[in-house]
Amino acid sequence: MPVDAVISLKNISKRYQMGTETFYALRNISLNIERNDYVAIIGPSGSGKSTLMNILGCLDVPSEGQYLLADQAVATLDEAQLAQIRNQSVGFIFQSFNLLPRASVLANVMQPLVYRMIPTAQRRDMAQQALSRVGLSDKLGHFPNQLSGGQRQRVAIARALVTKPAILLGDEPTGNLDSKTTQDIMKLFDQLHEEGHTIVLVTHEQDIADHCRRVIRLVDGQVAQDSRNDMQTQEKMHV
Ligand SMILES: Nc1ncnc2c1ncn2[C@@H]1O[C@H](COP(=O)(O)OP(=O)(O)OP(=O)(O)O)[C@@H](O)[C@H]1O
Numbered sequence: 001m002p003v004d005a006v007i008s009l010k011n012i013s014k015r016y017q018m019g020t021e022t023f024y025a026l027r028n029i030s031l032n033i034e035r036n037d038y039v040a041i042i043g044p045s046g047s048g049k050s051t052l053m054n055i056l057g058c059l060d061v062p063s064e065g066q067y068l069l070a071d072q073a074v075a076t077l078d079e080a081q082l083a084q085i086r087n088q089s090v091g092f093i094f095q096s097f098n099l100l101p102r103a104s105v106l107a108n109v110m111q112p113l114v115y116r117m118i119p120t121a122q123r124r125d126m127a128q129q130a131l132s133r134v135g136l137s138d139k140l141g142h143f144p145n146q147l148s149g150g151q152r153q154r155v156a157i158a159r160a161l162v163t164k165p166a167i168l169l170g171d172e173p174t175g176n177l178d179s180k181t182t183q184d185i186m187k188l189f190d191q192l193h194e195e196g197h198t199i200v201l202v203t204h205e206q207d208i209a210d211h212c213r214r215v216i217r218l219v220d221g222q223v224a225q226d227s228r229n230d231m232q233t234q235e236k237m238h239v
């Protein structure tokens with residue numbers, strides 16, 4: 001294991017019992033992700049991408065295998081320690097946004113800071129900064145149902161960024177965006193990568209996968225490909 005692996009999976013499986021059949025959503029996955037890596041996870045629908053991301057984000061647990069996050073065995077952590085990791089080390093952008101429908105854009109982004117001992121005014125500042133990074137400073141008082149799909153996605157990204165997590169996990173974070181907004185969001189991920197964040201994105205889009213440093217392809221819950229892009233391919237999307 002590389003010394004600097006921030007994520008280390010060893011023989012991870014996730015199985016579901018469907019009547020008498022056992023279904024493996026993930027099958028014997030072993031991989032390391034180093035600090036400050038920039039990884040795309042690709043693969044057909046149903047191949048296990050979200051299942052893997054949920055395990056990485058400590059939102060779900062594997063049926064078998066070991067997950068080390070920043071050298072800590074996740075399975076041995078208690079609820080309080082897990083909650084702390086989820087809130088502080090990992091920012092998660094969900095495939096389906098998960099915004100609070102009755103809270104404003106600003107309140108949605110302030111929400112992950114609620115559990116911290118931070119004065120409200122400072123929380124508001126941090127949320128405003130995160131929203132400004134995704135270009136939504138003019139929508140602070142809107143509610144999610146008053147936003148377009150792409151704008152909701154950007155709120156979800158701001159909410160993941162607001163805690164300044166070391167690891168940023170995105171399940172199709174540009175899935176609902178037009179190509180201009182996608183480029184803007186990818187630039188934002190590039191900046192965060194340059195600032196030292198570790199980034200793992202699920203994507204269906206080839207040019208986003210090409211843009212990342214490393215591409216992991218899942219097929220039927222197994223790693224079918226794990227390769228590094230050369231710098232030239234990555235440059236293509238830079239504008
Ligand atoms: N709670 C569950 N019970 C049974 N099977 C499940 C459950 N959750 C997921 N699965 C199955 O696990 C497989 C992997 O699902 P997953 O959501 O990880 O796919 P995905 O690669 O993210 O697909 P997509 O690209 O469509 O988002 C699917 O076949 C799915 O039906």
Ligand SMILES: [Mg+2]
Pocket residue numbers: 049050051095171
């Ligand atoms: Mg999915």
